[in-house]
Amino acid sequence: MNRFFVTEEQLKSEIIRIVGEDYNHIRNVLRMKQGEEVLLSSGGDKEYLCTIVGYTEEEVLLQITDVFGNARELPTKITLFQGYPKGDKMETIVQKAVELGVYEIIPVMMRRCVVKLDEKKASKKVERLNAIALNAAKQSKRGIVPCVRDVMNLADAVKYASDMDLVILPYENAEGMNYAREVIASVNGKSHIGVFIGPEGGFEASEVEQIEAIGGKTISLGHRILRTETAGMTILSLLMFQLEKDEK
Numbered sequence: 251m252n253r254f255f256v257t258e259e260q261l262k263s264e265i266i267r268i269v270g271e272d273y274n275h276i277r278n279v280l281r282m283k284q285g286e287e288v289l290l291s292s293g294g295d296k297e298y299l300c301t302i303v304g305y306t307e308e309e310v311l312l313q314i315t316d317v318f319g320n321a322r323e324l325p326t327k328i329t330l331f332q333g334y335p336k337g338d339k340m341e342t343i344v345q346k347a348v349e350l351g352v353y354e355i356i357p358v359m360m361r362r363c364v365v366k367l368d369e370k371k372a373s374k375k376v377e378r379l380n381a382i383a384l385n386a387a388k389q390s391k392r393g394i395v396p397c398v399r400d401v402m403n404l405a406d407a408v409k410y411a412s413d414m415d416l417v418i419l420p421y422e423n424a425e426g427m428n429y430a431r432e433v434i435a436s437v438n439g440k441s442h443i444g445v446f447i448g449p450e451g452g453f454e455a456s457e458v459e460q461i462e463a464i465g466g467k468t469i470s471l472g473h474r475i476l477r478t479e480t481a482g483m484t485i486l487s488l489l490m491f492q493l494e495k496d497e498k
Contacts, residue, residue, distance in 0.1 A: 251287060253288065253290070253392075254290055255388070255395055258294070266314070267311060268309065268310040272310070273310050283302070284304055293394040296317055297317075298318075299317070299318065323394060324489075327354075327442045329414070329443070330352050331358050333449030333478060334365050335364075335450055336365050339478065341379065343478075344382050347486055348387055348390065348392065348396050349389070351490050353442075356407060356410065357399075357402070358403070362451030362452060363451075364450060375401075376398055376401065383396050408464055415440040415442050416433075416436070416443045418469060418485065419461050420469055420481050420484070420485050421458060421469070421470070424469050424470040429470075430470050438493065443489065444466075445482070447478060448481075450477070450478055
C-alpha cells in the first residue's frame, strides 16, 4: 500500500487535503480512484489508513478509516555520521540508510574527504539528499522521514555525538571480531546510537582518537577493506538485525 507523509495539522481535519507533488503522484502517476486506500504518517508513533473520497483541481481529499501503532521503526535511534564521499555516493548512502532504519544522517567533512563544499553547494546538496530520504521513506514504508542534517566538521560531529548512549566506529585497523560481536550485542536497550564512517581515504589516527575520547568503540567489520558506501550499510544491517530480532 502506498504511503505518504503529512503534517499533524493536516490530520486534525475531518477531510485531509493533499496537494503538490503527492497530489500529482496519487492522481496522475498512480491513477488512484475514489474509494482506494493509502497510508498516511506525520512521523509520529501512529499511521493512518485513509480512503480517497474525491479530487479537486489541486487536491486529493481523504478520510481516516483506521489508526494503527507504527511498528516499522527501530526501538533505538541510529545517527549515521558519514564522511562525505565523492561523486553521487552520498545519494546512494542516504537511500540505503533510510531503508535500513536510520534515524538521521549527518554528512561530515573529514581530513581525507576529496570533495570540498562551500556553504552554497552544501545547502543544495543537503536539500537534494533530503528529497532522496523522503522518497526512500515512502518506498520502505517508514513511519518517519529521516533527516539529512547540515554538513558538519568532525569536531562538531563529535560534540553532537557526545551525549549518545553508544558510539561505534568501524575502522580497518581495529582487531578482534569477538569484540565487535560484543559491541553489536550490547545495543539492545540503548536509546540513541551514533555510527561514524570514514570517507574513501579512511580516518586519520587523530580523528579516531577524537571519537574514542567520547567513548567511541572502535570495531572491525572483518578482514577485508570495505568501501565507504559498503561499510555504513554493513554496520547498519548488523544493528537492524540485532535490534529487531525480538520485535514482533
